Amino acid sequence: MDLVLDIATWISMLIGCFFVLITGYGLLKFPDLYTRIHAGGMADTLASFLIFGGLALQSGFSLVTAKLFFIVAFLFLTSPTATYALAQATFVAGLKPKLDGFGEEADNTESETEDGAKPNNSESKSD
């Protein structure tokens, strides 16, 4: 039984680490900030699920498992908020995403949504 648990832990943690590795590779490789946010999202979600899942298997059925579960639950609630704050700040600062001709450009929404609340539109340029 212990052996099965150990193997399950190893599998889950190794796959989690693999996803963290892909996240790092994606962060370096993707073309602009918006796409890099997506790569970072992997470390927040599946990678942390798998790593904490592996730790929970090792701790057995105890209060530690409940605490690990709470860590994942709080990550679940806070990471999208942080990601949204980052994406929104980038958008407000006027950084244009690099698109691939698929889907429409959203240039005109900027003036609609901001209403001059943040006047520093031309502050940052992508390149």
Next chain:
Amino acid sequence: MRTIGLILVLFAVWLLFSGIYTPLIISFGIVSCILVGWLARRMDVIDHEGLPLQLGIQIIVYWGWLVLEIVKANLDVAKCVLFPKKYLRPSFFISRITQKSDLGKVIYANSITLTPGTVTVDLYDENILVHALTEASAEGVKSGEMDEKVTKVMGEA
């Protein structure tokens, strides 16, 4: 009513975190939970957003479905990282949302952000501005399946 609910939730969390169950410590726990409940009531922060008990069991079911979606989306993004030439098609589009309440909108927007491959960039009135990484993830938002589910959880269908 909600104050009592908050105190019960707080005490359950306290029991899970503490791990020391002697009468003295437990009575300290009860007293501090009641104190926090009273403070929160005085601060007037206990409402349908601060303690959304009205969502009930449906939100748990929704979370289970969301975790499955997240796993699928993760595999999609991982493929995109490894073979960017084939899959990388960033897009930026506006999608309609059907939730009426602020809480529903926030749950939907955060669900989109939590799913790798799609990020909510802006939220105004009935529109949501989304940046998507691949064609598949963009289709996921445009199909409106998640939107429907959140609306159903919120009881606004």
